[in-house]
Amino acid sequence: VSDVRLAAARARARGTVAADELGVLATLESGLWRVVDAGEERMLAVVEDLQLHNADLAGLPAGRLSLTQARTLLAVLVATATGATHPFPGGPATVADVLAVLGGPQLGEASKAHVKGALKKLHAWRLAAIGTGEVAEVGNAGPVRVGPAVAAWSGPWLAELTVLVAQAAGQPSRSQ
């Protein structure tokens, strides 16, 4: 078993790249694989992200966010927006901030429960980080951050998203 094969497989299975694996992973085909810096951790990702690169997903068994999950993710991006050109790492926010973006007091208890359920799913998929450490807290005061998977987002569409989020958050965007 070669060092590169094993290091790449370990990084994928673990979800993070260890510091001592960076050297061997740098030898991978750069047109296919890249190591994404997500703040305190690094991830090995496929360069072409099907969800984000306008790929035709028709007929493919690809995962898709539900409407509530997509709206909740957008609300997380708005609540954590700093005006930077990339949504990761964003600023700190709380579950209450996310609920406020989605309607605040106008949200019924059932809708709030759906949003909190969506936050847990986004946490599991590493698109959002709620709570501290491995514990996914969804109490109103619980902390919310952008998840490490967002660090892998790239492409020309990102500028459009940044403008959209900045407008929703009422902040000037540095990319404008």
Added chain:
Amino acid sequence: MRLAALSDSGAAAVAHAVAVLEQTHGVIGSAALPVLAHPDLRPVVDAELDAVGRVVIEHHRPDGTVEGYTSGYADDIAERLAADGLGVLAPIDRAVVALVLLRCVAMPTAQGRAPRRWSAAPSVKLARLHDNRRLSKAALGDAINRLHDLHVLVNGRAIGISLGPAFDRLTPAQRHRIEEDLFVLAAPSDPVAVALQRRRQQAAGQP
């Protein structure tokens, strides 16, 4: 041949195939990935996946033609990851998976109704899983939700629980290993099960 040696269109086709194989959850119809039937490009896909310890897994129809593809860990890599404890399920999650495998695969197979693909096996009602009194309903529900998020099981709620697309990522050797595990689980004192366990112990003892 590697990616860098291909034309732009060939390299793009290989990159797209790798992205689709690695990012989808389930068998991709062969028509969606013609590059995998291309005599010159398929070896490049194989080589690029092998570079990260992965392989293309072909799924065949009863007549032997290729129905579709997935990707998964190569057998030698899977053994090393398991030895490292990477990707290994918690004991309670493994118990739940074993229950679903018994209900959805082992029992129908023993009755002559082997599913063509494990992920396409008929689901089992949650109530049947509750027949196992050693697992509380809460623990069982939590495990099913975790396994659903990992694509190991599909929680179809009213429809039932079925095996998820993660099983489509197993190579034939890895599936065979699970079949042996199920046999040992169901009939541990059967001479065949005893022989299987002895053979594994001997293999584990070899340097």
